[in-house]
Amino acid sequence: MSKNAVANRYAVALFQVAKQKGTLTETQEQLRTVQQAVKENPVFSEVLGHPKVTAEKKKEIFKSIFGKAVSDTVMNTFFVLIDHRRENVLLEMIDDFNKHSNEDQGIAEAKVYTTKAISEEDINTLTSGFAKKLGKKQLRVENIIDPELIGGIKIRIGDRIYDGSVKRQLQRLERQLVTGNVRR
Template identity: 50%
Template sequence: MSNQAIANRYADALFQLAKEKNILEDVNQELQVAKEVAQSTPEFTQFLTHPKVTNAQKQEFIQKSFGQTLSETSLHTFYLLVDRKRMDILIPMINKFQALAYEAQDKAEALVYSAQPLSEQEQQQIAMVFAKKVGKSQLVVKNVVNPEIIGGIKIRIGDRIYDGSVKAQLDRMERQLIAGTR
């Protein structure tokens, strides 16, 4: 069985438990914090996957690192991953859990690429307009600054891309000129 399939099973089990306890949003936020720590600190994952470190040491490390931030449900999920030597699926599990949680809450994540950082008001405007286009009640906007865009914005929601960037328009014009259609 692939790691992604295993991650999906753990995420689904955690999702069902969080939904049953009515703490879906809290668990999702906790897991996003843990994901950020794991991605920004490679030593974190190395320690938790190292074969010479005992499970008790790993669990103590998790307790000290996240004890105050994680709910009992999330903490026990991490302990289970340690016991089953599955900490390598932490990030895919968190990603799948977020997808399940957003689907249950009728939300979607929108990655908005722009040349300059967007203001909070601009992000809210984008969320309001594009939530209707994709049939969701709410969009969670994450702004990614990319100077190559030159101007405008590029939005990715799931597998849909809305590209209103200057770079995309210049690329289209270049293709048309090369093809001789203009």
């Protein structure tokens, strides 16, 4: 079975339990905390994947790091991953859980690339406009500062990219000039 299919099975199981308990939002926040910690500490991933570190030791490590930050349900999910030697799908499982949870709650995740941080007011304007356009209740925005942008904004929502950057507009103009299709 592929790594993605395995991750999705665990994600679906956790999603169903969290939904049944009414803790989708809390579980998603807890998993984000774990995901960020794992991504920021590559040594943690190495320890988790190391074959000479016993399952019990891995559980101890998880419990000492995340014991107070996550619910028993989330902790037990980690323990099941460890018991079945599936620690390598942890990050994919969290991504899959987020997709299921967001879909269920009518939320879309957006990455907004700008030259400088955007204000809360601008985020709210983007959120309301794009959420309606996508048929979602809410848009969760992550603002990423991209020094390569000359100006403007670029938004990535799932596999869609809305590019209103100056760089993109200049490329479009250049293409029109080269092909002789300049609008008057």
